[in-house]
Amino acid sequence: MSTPLKVAVLGCGSVGSQVVRLLQEQAGDLAARVGAPLELVGVAVRRLDAAREVDVPEGLLTTDAQGLVARDDVDLVIEVIGGIEPARSLILSALENGASVVTANKALLAEDGPTLYEAAEKAGRDLYFEAAVAGAIPIIRPLRESLAGDTVTRVLGIVNGTTNFILDKMDSSGAGFAEALEEAQELGYAEADPTADVEGFDAAAKAAILASLAFHSRVTASDVHREGISEVTAADVQSARDMGSVVKLLAICELKDDAVAVRVHPAMIPRSHPLASVREAYNAVFVESQAAGQLMFYGPGAGGAPTASAVLGDLVTVARNVLADKRGAGESAYADRAVLPMxxxxxxxxxxxxxxxxxxxxxxxxxxxxxxxxxxxxxxxxxxxxxxxxxxxxxxxxxxxxxxxxxxxxxxxxxxxxxxxxxxxxxxx
Amino acid sequence: MSTPLKVAVLGCGSVGSQVVRLLQEQAGDLAARVGAPLELVGVAVRRLDAAREVDVPEGLLTTDAQGLVARDDVDLVIEVIGGIEPARSLILSALENGASVVTANKALLAEDGPTLYEAAEKAGRDLYFEAAVAGAIPIIRPLRESLAGDTVTRVLGIVNGTTNFILDKMDSSGAGFAEALEEAQELGYAEADPTADVEGFDAAAKAAILASLAFHSRVTASDVHREGISEVTAADVQSARDMGSVVKLLAICELKDDAVAVRVHPAMIPRSHPLASVREAYNAVFVESQAAGQLMFYGPGAGGAPTASAVLGDLVTVARNVLADKRGAGESAYADRAVLPMxxxxxxxxxxxxxxxxxxxxxxxxxxxxxxxxxxxxxxxxxxxxxxxxxxxxxxxxxxxxxxxxxxxxxxxxxxxxxxxxxxxxxxx
The missing domain is CATH 3.30.70.260 (ACT domain)
Incomplete structure (x- = not known):
């Protein structure tokens, strides 16, 4: 067994606290799977005295995130702060200092992914982000690796749990949007300010990431045509029922000739489609490819523990790569396809x-x-x-x-x- | 771009011919994704003059499979012959000669996987086998990598398309087993001798592979309790309907305390379960893990093109590893769990x-x-x-x-x- 690899975690909210918990509870299994122990050396937080879901070992909490990623003994950095800054600067610093990075930051990847991919490439380090799309559902790795010998032609994703919960509620109870949103808020499926979810911003970020991977091209959030669900009415949902369909908020990425079409909007899909049976806050990604045909990946799209599972799966792969002094599959934008106007x-x-x-x-x-x-x-x-x-x-x-x-x-x-x-x-x- | 990597294909049946076709048609994309062209240098077959679904370039066909894998210039060997011998000897020779191997051979892996894993480890080469379980559905890579930071507690799989087609037909039409089997045979979903499928041998091999990966232990086909569907009656199926359930042939792998339970048998599952809606010859694998919760992977479980997609996905990963002079994740049997008697x-x-x-x-x-x-x-x-x-x-x-x-x-x-x-x-x- 090798000497320990040193791990820094940036952020200790609902995902970060589960990451820290699993790093402690599963230490033996993780060491066996990696081939070396993973040693937690620091957890960067905004406030030292905030209430947390996990006991962070004494002395590991710090408010100096920049100082943590600047340490030259850190091998692996996990970024679960979210948002654009300071996450971007911290990831860039970590890579420059020779650490490999695992992130769950969809907004940052969708807005400025290429900057990060280039920094990782230049540093000869890994940047992995399975948790950024559809939480625990393995979709990045299947697109990037399993389907690397095939041609993906379409991706249809239910990638936002809040809106799926609301639309499912409207479908099953006949409720209107406002009433269903209120129930989602009461149950903790929607934020007090639900804009990012219900107006499709969250799904659009994920659509940009999925389209980039599926079509080996660079697609950013601003390329994505976006419509949310706030104007979906009970009458729309009933009209869908009348034709044997159901309304879902879809992230749609398609190959059209040699261009990419990518958009997020509510759509009616037949009840016989595998995506139609995705209920409540679950997520699913349906992939069509030339040789494999139709595949679907289903599971919890959010939540602290599920997202932490995806983060740690990446961490094991990246840690093995560090031990072997190599990189995993990096960005692949060779096809350089144009994005079609809506x-x-x-x-x-x-x-x-x-x-x-x-x-x-x-x-x-x-x-x-x-x-x-x-x-x-x-x-x-x-x-x-x-x-x-x-x-x-x-x-x-x-x-x-x-x-x-x-x-x-x-x-x-x-x-x-x-x-x-x-x-x-x-x-x- | 590097010098070409040399690829040998063993077998040119329904999967092999699709592999050869895709290697030719997708050559440009594969080269871009790998970082080097993939050059097909030989296709081993039993008879040179057999009818094939693909035009193999002149001079590449050979009946001397052993001679092909003994060539010291072959970097990558794809084994799609199936069965125990000569597949095992050929894979062992290929590894000894320094090639990395991609195989779809579930029977061999379930019977004698450890011999192959040890040979790959000793040779410092990769042995990848995504296509061995559930065809095009990415399930090996998710279990081996995506969930490597989590604890899988149960895997429930519909991993045999023939039996799912038969049971689905019995459920939807009220037909008996014999009648549904006959229809499956007429439509090409069942072989003239359907024993391997209907008696659960095929599913048991896949269950052994899934259990090995999920629980980081060695499980072989002989460890798997196996019952087929030939004694499932129309009355059983009706009885399931009466309680809101459906009969499926399941491969079940469970963690019980620190032992592994693994079995294949028909079972009634509630119609509300995600596996209940897997129709016709489709496959799906439902995974429960401590942090990620419930995941499902769905798609075509067999067929030449879908299986070839999985083979080529592995080939791209393995080829990248050859270029980087490294190995991917190998076997992980560290937990060494015992198998529970039925x-x-x-x-x-x-x-x-x-x-x-x-x-x-x-x-x-x-x-x-x-x-x-x-x-x-x-x-x-x-x-x-x-x-x-x-x-x-x-x-x-x-x-x-x-x-x-x-x-x-x-x-x-x-x-x-x-x-x-x-x-x-x-x-x-």
């Missing part, structure tokens, strides 16, 4: 319209779709008193053509209101 | 009994369970003409106690027939 992305639309109930309405509406080159897959007509509702599902078309069609419908005399517009994914095109 | 394994039983329809029958049957220390969770009584049926589901008990209870029931005067006995998994104990 307007050129192809998708399908579900549109519900209140129209005057008179002869020829269906023909007039169909003509509006045809003028924009959008083909209709199904249309359902429901009469009500003096007006009628049309529910149209299109075939695949560009988002720009579909959006223009909806705009056109809104301006038509016979259209009283476009009551629901939602994209449709996961079925036949 | 009788000491704990499980639950579902037992259906035809009994005389007279007063006190239920009490008498309940007494038989109590005498063996088995606690009853639920009992359902259905009267019919002059007799009645009791359906009993037990709480968790040792398999020996449960088997003794059933034996006792069979000898009782009031019991006309024990019509169905099946284990129950995936619910509360």
């Amino acid at each position: 307007g050129e992305t192809t998708t399908r639309y579900h549109v519900a319209i209140d129209v005057d109930d008179k002869a020829g309405v269906l023909a007039t509406v169909a003509q509006a779709f045809a003028e924009h080159g959008v083909s209709i897959q199904t249309v359902r007509q429901e009469g009500r008193d003096d007006d009628a509702q049309l529910v149209v599902v299109s075939h695949s078309a560009t988002d720009a053509a579909l959006a223009a069609t909806v705009e056109h419908l809104r301006g038509m005399d016979i259209v009283r209101e476009v009551t629901s517009v939602m994209r449709v994914e996961g079925g036949e095109e | 009788g000491e394994t704990t499980t639950r039983y579902h037992v259906a009994i035809d009994v005389d329809d007279k007063a006190g029958v239920l009490a008498t049957v309940a007494q038989a369970f109590a005498e063996h220390g088995v606690s009853i969770q639920t009992v359902r009584q259905e009267g019919r003409d002059d007799d009645a049926q009791l359906v009993v589901v037990s709480h968790s008990a040792t398999d020996a106690a449960l088997a003794a209870t059933v034996e006792h029931l069979r000898g009782m005067d009031i019991v006309r027939e024990v019509t169905s006995v099946m284990r129950v998994e995936g619910g509360e104990e």
Whole structure:
């Protein structure tokens, strides 16, 4: 057995405290799996006297994170502070000082990943981040390694537990968005300020990371078209039910010719799709590739212990690499694919319209779709008193053509209101 | 870019031909991902003139597999012949000659894995085998690396597509085993001689591999308690339906205190369990671990192209290791846990009994369970003409106690027939 490898942990919140706990409780197993003991040498925190879920051994807590990563005897740094700064500076310092780094920081990777990848490459050290996407679910390693001999064509992910909980609640109880959000907040699934989750920012960061890995290209958060779920209504969810579908917030990464389309928005998917049965706050990532076909990875997408499991899995791999004086698989952006504008992305639309109930309405509406080159897959007509509702599902078309069609419908005399517009994914095109 | 790495492929059947095809079609991407071109230098086959699904470049086909692996210029050997010999000798020769090996050979790994692991260790080369369990689904790498910082407590796998297709058909159509098998054979999901699949030999080999990895111990096929599905009746499947469950052939690997329990048998699982929705010939592996919680990995478990995807994913990793002159994670059997005899394994039983329809029958049957220390969770009584049926589901008990209870029931005067006995998994104990 080799001499111990020295580990520094940055941050001791819900993930960091579980990392520290597991480093202590599993020390014997970790040593056997790595081939050397892992010695915790410091835990950087903002306040020494904060309440914590773990007993950090005396003398290891410090408020000097920069001093900790600047130590020349630290082999491995775990960054679980989150956010852009000081996390970025600390990771860069750690790499420059010769440490390998494990991080769970999706926001930072999605905003400025290339800076970090280049620093790791230059330093000859590892930067691993399994915990950054979908918590405990192994998805980074499968994309980066298991599917390295295949061509991934599409990734559909439920990668935000808060929004999945809210949409699942709306589906199962008929509740509206506000009511479901309130329940999620009461149960601790949503923050007091839920913006990052419900407006899709969290999912967009993960989509950027997934697209980068799946398509061997650089995709950042600003490349991701993003729509949240705050405008999803009980009527949208009911309309999905009526067509045997369910509404999910999806992170969608697709290969289109040789470009990448990447977006986050609510979408209707058929109940027969494997993603449809992902309930409550669970996450799942559905991957389509040319040779492997359809794969799905399912599990808890957040939480202290699950995220810590992913961090420690990376830590074992990175520690073995340190012992062998080598690096694992680094960033692979060789394909250097362009990101398609949202307007050129192809998708399908579900549109519900209140129209005057008179002869020829269906023909007039169909003509509006045809003028924009959008083909209709199904249309359902429901009469009500003096007006009628049309529910149209299109075939695949560009988002720009579909959006223009909806705009056109809104301006038509016979259209009283476009009551629901939602994209449709996961079925036949 | 480095000089090419030389690749030899042993076997050119349904998997081998897809491996050769992908090596040719994806050559550019593979080179970019590895950091060096992969040059196919030979394909060993039994007959040069057999019909193949791929055009092997002139001069590369050979019937001299031993000569191919003995070449001192081969860096990487892919073994997709299957079976014990000559595969074992060829892999050992390849390792001794300094090549790293990728194999899909579950039978060989389950029977004699340790011999191969030791040879790889001694040669300082890699032996990777993602394709050996559940085809394209990444499960070896997640168990070996992603969960290396966690403690896996249970693995439940649907790892044989043939039997899942048959059981799914019996569930959806009410067909008996023979009829469902015939349909599976007509559609190409079952072999003319289906023994290896329907009697659980294939699943038992995979269970041994999964248990070895999950529990860092050596488990071979002979350690696995094995029961197939040929005696599962339409009545069993209906009985499962009646209690909101479905019958699946499961590979079950559990940590019990510090021992390993590993078995393959049909079992009833609740329809709400994620494994219950695995339809047709798909595979899925459900993993429970202390920190990560419940994970599931889903996808195609067999087929030429999916299996080739897994082989090539391994090939990219192993090739990178060759370039860096290092090894990946090798075997980890440090925990050296004992395998529990089946009788000491704990499980639950579902037992259906035809009994005389007279007063006190239920009490008498309940007494038989109590005498063996088995606690009853639920009992359902259905009267019919002059007799009645009791359906009993037990709480968790040792398999020996449960088997003794059933034996006792069979000898009782009031019991006309024990019509169905099946284990129950995936619910509360």
